Amino acid sequence: MSTSIEADPDLLWTPRKPSQTQTSLFREHINQTYSLSLKTYEDLYNWSIENRADFWSELWDWEKVIGEKGDYIVDQDKNLPELNPLWFKESKLNWAENQLRYSRSNPNDIAIIQTSESTSDYTPSIKKISQKELNELVGKVQRSLLRDGVKKGDRIGFWGGNVLESVLVLLATSSIGGIFSSAAPDFGLDGVKERLNQIQPKILFVTNAVVYNGVVRPLLPLLPELLKSLKNPPDKIIIINHLPENLCPIPDQLQNNNSNSHHGITINWDNWLDTSISETKFTRLGFNDPIWILFSSGTTGKPKAIVHRQGGMLLDSLREHHLAGDIGRGDIFFYYTTPGWMMFQYLISALATGATIVLYEGSPLKNPSYLFNLIDDLGITIFGTSAKWIEVISKTYPKVKDNHRLSTLKQILSTGSPLPAALFDFIYENVKKDVLVGSITGGTDVCSVFAGRNTCLPVYRGEIQSRMLGFALDTDGPRNHPGELICKQAFPIIPLGFWPLEGYGFPVEEVELAKKRFKESYFKGEEGLWYHGDYVRITPSRFGNSGGILMLGRSDGVLNPGGIRFGPTDIYSVLEGTEYAQLGVEETLVVGLMVDDGADEKVVLFVKMKQDRSLDESLIKKIRTDIRLARSARHVPAKIIQVSDIPVTLTNKRVEVPIRKLINGAPISSINPATLRNPDCLEEYAKLGRKMRQEEGMAV
Numbered sequence: 001m002s003t004s005i006e007a008d009p010d011l012l013w014t015p016r017k018p019s020q021t022q023t024s025l026f027r028e029h030i031n032q033t034y035s036l037s038l039k040t041y042e043d044l045y046n047w048s049i050e051n052r053a054d055f056w057s058e059l060w061d062w063e064k065v066i067g068e069k070g071d072y073i074v075d076q077d078k079n080l081p082e083l084n085p086l087w088f089k090e091s092k093l094n095w096a097e098n099q100l101r102y103s104r105s106n107p108n109d110i111a112i113i114q115t116s117e118s119t120s121d122y123t124p125s126i127k128k129i130s131q132k133e134l135n136e137l138v139g140k141v142q143r144s145l146l147r148d149g150v151k152k153g154d155r156i157g158f159w160g161g162n163v164l165e166s167v168l169v170l171l172a173t174s175s176i177g178g179i180f181s182s183a184a185p186d187f188g189l190d191g192v193k194e195r196l197n198q199i200q201p202k203i204l205f206v207t208n209a210v211v212y213n214g215v216v217r218p219l220l221p222l223l224p225e226l227l228k229s230l231k232n233p234p235d236k237i238i239i240i241n242h243l244p245e246n247l248c249p250i251p252d253q254l255q256n257n258n259s260n261s262h263h264g265i266t267i268n269w270d271n272w273l274d275t276s277i278s279e280t281k282f283t284r285l286g287f288n289d290p291i292w293i294l295f296s297s298g299t300t301g302k303p304k305a306i307v308h309r310q311g312g313m314l315l316d317s318l319r320e321h322h323l324a325g326d327i328g329r330g331d332i333f334f335y336y337t338t339p340g341w342m343m344f345q346y347l348i349s350a351l352a353t354g355a356t357i358v359l360y361e362g363s364p365l366k367n368p369s370y371l372f373n374l375i376d377d378l379g380i381t382i383f384g385t386s387a388k389w390i391e392v393i394s395k396t397y398p399k400v401k402d403n404h405r406l407s408t409l410k411q412i413l414s415t416g417s418p419l420p421a422a423l424f425d426f427i428y429e430n431v432k433k434d435v436l437v438g439s440i441t442g443g444t445d446v447c448s449v450f451a452g453r454n455t456c457l458p459v460y461r462g463e464i465q466s467r468m469l470g471f472a473l474d475t476d477g478p479r480n481h482p483g484e485l486i487c488k489q490a491f492p493i494i495p496l497g498f499w500p501l502e503g504y505g506f507p508v509e510e511v512e513l514a515k516k517r518f519k520e521s522y523f524k525g526e527e528g529l530w531y532h533g534d535y536v537r538i539t540p541s542r543f544g545n546s547g548g549i550l551m552l553g554r555s556d557g558v559l560n561p562g563g564i565r566f567g568p569t570d571i572y573s574v575l576e577g578t579e580y581a582q583l584g585v586e587e588t589l590v591v592g593l594m595v596d597d598g599a600d601e602k603v604v605l606f607v608k609m610k611q612d613r614s615l616d617e618s619l620i621k622k623i624r625t626d627i628r629l630a631r632s633a634r635h636v637p638a639k640i641i642q643v644s645d646i647p648v649t650l651t652n653k654r655v656e657v658p659i660r661k662l663i664n665g666a667p668i669s670s671i672n673p674a675t676l677r678n679p680d681c682l683e684e685y686a687k688l689g690r691k692m693r694q695e696e697g698m699a700v
């Protein structure tokens with residue numbers, strides 16, 4: 001451990017006024033309330049997990065949650081393995097009421113800015129919606145849903161772009177106690193079908209089209225086939241004209257039903273919407289009532305339909321945005337996402353802090369300067385994206401700071417995959433020096449962040465700043481060694497389960513199967529600890545930060561050649577710099593091939609090259625040398641093979657686990673193609689697997 005903060009070569013950024021941050025002020029408040037003398041973030045973190053009931057209760061008050069808290073928080077002693085205790089059992093609240101709370105106190109503040117990509121014949125205008133307008137719009141959607149008989153527990157589906165209406169539908173659904181679920185425009189028909197068939201929405205909203213990479217991509221032509229394939233189709237389909245109708249006309253099969261009457265199957269948003277004006281009314285519900293269903297990008301079986309609880313989602317998003325992130329009124333918060341990713345919910349929940357949120361629909365990369373211009377034009381203060389986007393920018397648009405002022409920008413958040421150390425350097429050298437780079441991790445399973453950005457702490461190269469308050473995170477191995485990320489105590493954002501939950505009219509066998517699958521997915525072993533599926537290392541505590549986190553890959557993608565365990569990221573990070581991009585390397589994937597009857601494994605590196613470039617002997621030699629020098633001889637892949645494509649999930653994550661299974665002999669049918677963006681490439685891996693197994697003298 002370094003003795004002085006300035007002497008640490010990995011230190012990249014320090015907060016200017018750490019004592020003024022929400023976390024430090026909260027620590028002072030805890031000290032006063034409980035007569036304690038917690039001095040550092042680490043002290044507060046330890047207190048928060050040793051006194052969970054007090055922590056989450058204090059958080060409720062600190063964040064001025066609207067609702068009745070009640071006396072019961074959680075039974076601290078009834079921990080995992082009770083698996084999933086109820087929290088705040090006596091409380092009553094409404095998620096949407098809390099998201100819209102600034103519409104009463106600050107009606108003229110801008111709540112949402114909506115912007116979209118353009119095409120050669122379509123230039124959308126930037127829309128700004130005030131808090132008051134937002135409340136009234138949600139009220140209109142709410143009344144229209146109620147008129148259509150929507151009630152507590154009904155599922156409402158949304159398929160389409162990251163547009164204002166998606167937020168209105170989510171808020172209105174929650175105001176009534178409905179359960180929201182959305183799919184992105186780029187999910188193929190099978191992906192949408194699988195989701196809708198599981199949850200059976202009463203009403204489905206669809207945007208007529210989206211623009212991506214300058215091209216109009218209509219969704220309506222897919223709708224007739226989608227509806228035909230649903231076991232239990234929605235009562236109504238509401239079409240949102242995100243693009244002008246002349247650019248994407250309604251197909252004939254849908255035209256017939258498109259009437260002003262509310263009995264048709266498909267109705268245009270404008271015809272459906274109740275236009276009378278009055279404020280939204282909120283039904284207060286229990287903390288543990290469901291709010292939305294997210295789908296995990298698991299690659300075997302049906303996607304897991306994860307049900308989250310409204311109180312947990314509200315309280316923890318305030319912990320994340322306001323307490324850890326100091327986001328509040330005056331902030332303009334952008335996160336690049338689609339409604340098919342949990343970052344959509346992450347972005348929208350920042351409304352409860354009073355910040356303005358920015359919705360962007362379109363490709364983030366068609367013009368790499370576009371989003372940086374947006375930061376300057378809108379005065380964005382918090383900018384969120386994926387590690388992949390930062391990597392592409394570092395290769396295609398490296399001189400960011402020469403072209404953009406970025407004077408309002410305070411934080412850059414990154415997720416989706418680990419942010420390698422080289423990309424921290426890229427941001428600080430080429431984007432902005434005085435900015436908090438927050439690599440954040442959590443995911444669909446918790447719909448929040450377990451470890452991430454923290455405004456009261458320094459940023460160290462390659463590290464996630466801290467474990468978040470209230471989560472007893474650890475690894476299943478010794479400290480400072482890589483291990484699986486676990487949570488040792490129950491927390492209020494454990495999902496309620498997988499859909500269907502009990503009590504919603506689904507067959508008992510389906511409910512029981514969902515319960516079993518849920519338990520098997522996260523709670524391993526006798527102790528019933530929460531296994532998050534990530535392979536990580538918690539670094540030693542530095543300057544009171546409770547230890548940062550290094551992400552090493554998905555835990556089941558762990559490599560173990562000759563008994564040396566390491567994550568795929570150890571290899572990716574060596575090959576991710578500009579040098580390899582210039583040599584033509586586009587993407588890589590690393591997995592283990594089982595040898596010696598499963599007693600050992602060989603590391604196999606698949607490389608996708610840019611068009612017209614090939615993986616020649618000299619490049620293979622360079623890869624081997626660089627990995628040996630940067631890591632160790634044990635990390636050097638035994639096989640380095642060029643492939644035509646690297647498989648990714650619908651949310652663009654590389655999939656080590658199914659490819660590992662495939663090359664070790666599992667059939668292609670064991671992988672659900674609807675969960676992948678490019679399932680056509682699986683055949684190539686199956687063939688390569690057979691060839692490699694033959695070379696190793698195994699039966700194929």
Ligand SMILES: CC(=O)CC(=O)O
Pocket residue numbers: 342343415416417440441442443444448449
């Ligand atoms: C916060 C996250 O972890 C988001 C994701 O990568 O799915």
